[in-house]
Amino acid sequence: MSNIFKILTLKCKDASVLLTRMQDEPLSKSDRLALKFHVMICKPCRRFKKQLELIKRVMSVFKSNLTKLAQLTDKQRERIRKKVLSKL
């Protein structure tokens, strides 16, 4: 499939698969280009991309602060939960 054809025909379903896959592995140049263009013109996919990035950041912080998180009070956990939900 030519790059321009892939860029013009990428569907949201395929974009969501690529967005999810790119969290774990690098995409081919043509997939990256098609995805970049699709995300520029598609608000739902742009939002999905931001949500995936937020989840990745939260999980990274969670992993690196597991001991500290276990020592938080219920009030502190609730404040963090509300802040995370407000970003979605």
Ligand SMILES: [Zn+2]
């Ligand atoms: Zn889309």
